[in-house]
């Protein structure tokens with residue numbers, strides 16, 4: 267290791283030799299950096315899962331444009347949008363088709379506990395507005411009180427959904443009716459619901475008697491081939507009036523993630539956790555490096571008498587900072603990956619360690635450690651070679 | 656490298672410590688010209704200003720009054736970068752060894768070489784090994800200072816100061832921590848180096864046993880030169 271660093275640095279790796287000479291301090295520093303890394307990675311993982319689950323809901327549908335109420339900050343937040351706007355939109359020559367989407371949360375009471383199903387209602391003839399894995403189920407929803415369910419729903423035994431078909435459905439009571447579940451698809455659990463369920467618009471309205479057919483949550487719009495989505499969206503926004511949100515699916519997802527990540531308490535807490543993790547790391551590394559400088563003032567003063575310039579000492583401290591960043595990152599990412607798996611098992615949330623996240627955190631760790639080192643170099647001024655004799 | 660006949664020329668040197676009312680003059684009108692290749696010993700009672708004069712001549716301390724010409728560079732008003740560059744042409748041996756405890760004997764000596772740039776080359780390692788052999792530590796190359804005796808540590812410090820072929824060696828009581836035998840050995844080494852390479856040595860010492868090795872003995876008292884003789 268010493269030899270490798272010597273090759274990289276083109277000088278004796280004095281920082282490395284100093285760090286490894288006091289093992290206790292090195293261990294404490296590595297533990298501190300790892301801890302900060304774990305903190306940041308877990309917060310990022312959960313924030314990433316939040317973004318993932320947000321996109322997951324939208325991804326069940328296929329549309330070029332989504333029309334929603336002005337206050338519909340998320341898929342389920344805010345008011346409804348009048349269905350008459352659908353007829354207005356269909357009058358536009360570039361709009362090929364449209365569908366009304368109803369969303370509600372249905373509680374499925376089971377002996378093992380209540381399961382909250384985020385329930386989508388859509389016309390069974392609108393299969394082409396569904397994601398490819400959902401579309402084949404559309405026709406089966408024609409019959410009243412049938413449903414297809416998310417096989418990833420929390421606490422749903424795999425055996426229950428493995429054998430589902432139109433002739434061997436699973437039935438349960440919900441919303442005062444008996445639902446027949448005739449199929450399953452792969453959705454995913456979310457922060458607010460345990461799983462998804464898809465029904466026809468008619469079934470939806472009977473499950474949620476207070477909802478009106480004239481007031482769906484969103485309108486899904488498909489454009490004629492060759493139409494420019496941005497242009498049509500602008501036109502619809504103007505024609506429909508009433509401050510409606512008219513956006514592409516991708517924009518809707520991005521705005522939802524932005525909103526939940528920065529304006530909802532959960533998102534803010536995750537961001538705050540990242541900041542705390544970074545601060546903890548900077549403080550610990552600063553503490554270690556400045557103590558190290560203070561302990562070696564006599565050596566540094568000697569080196570100054572030998573003729574080393576100021577930048578030599580800065581490079582030693584930065585060497586130490588980057589070593590701590592690297593050595594702390596390795597256990598940090600290992601522990602965080604383990605925690606991701608544990609959290610995934612416990613909650614079903616999609617926490618995934620991506621290479622991008624890992625590299626970003628490594629780069630951030632190095633930057634934070636370098637910053638700590640830069641602050642610690644201020645103590646170098648106290649190393650005065652005149653005091654050596 | 657230009658060979659300067661008098662690498663150190665001190666004229667009218669005054670120095671003060673402290674600020675405002677506490678300001679107190681420690682050095683008074685010191686004049687001293689030291690020829691190349693000589694071994695000069697500074698003597699005098701404790702507190703007489705020997706160390707202060709040595710650090711002023713070695714550009715470890717800023718010159719306040721008077722002139723110090725070191726290797727043809729005026730130190731009064733010299734910029735930091737100029738001082739740092741000059742220090743690389745000097746060797747310092749301190750009373751305490753001041754070795755880096757995390758570095759082996761060889762690595763400590765390499766510190767005296769790497770300052771000249773060019774990275775950690777095999778030639779440097781060779782030179783460091785050779786120098787440690789000269790001070791009798793050829794068998795202790797990879798020892799950390801913590802496992803060397805006081806005399807051995809001081810010899811590593813000597814090796815660190817000499818390995819870069821300095822033009823001037825400044826030593827402040829280098830034999831204080833050594834026994835009679837090794838103390839004399841160190842000074843004899845410095846003297847031999849002066850003869851072979853033209854190295855100039857200025858040494859502060861209380862050690863009467865090595866005065867016979869000096870070319871010149873300068874005595875300070877209360878910050879003034881009171882005696883300057885050739886033995």
Ligand SMILES: Nc1ncnc2c1ncn2[C@@H]1O[C@H](COP(=O)(O)OP(=O)(O)O)[C@@H](O)[C@H]1O
Nearest residue numbers: 672673681699700701702703704705706707708
């Ligand atoms: N850093 C300092 N601050 C204040 N006074 C000092 C300092 N260094 C030395 N002195 C004073 O300057 C005088 C000369 O000190 P010094 O050069 O160390 O003497 P010597 O080395 O001959 O024992 C002494 O009176 C000492 O107290």
Ligand SMILES: [Mg+2]
Nearest residue numbers: 655705706707
């Ligand atoms: Mg002294």
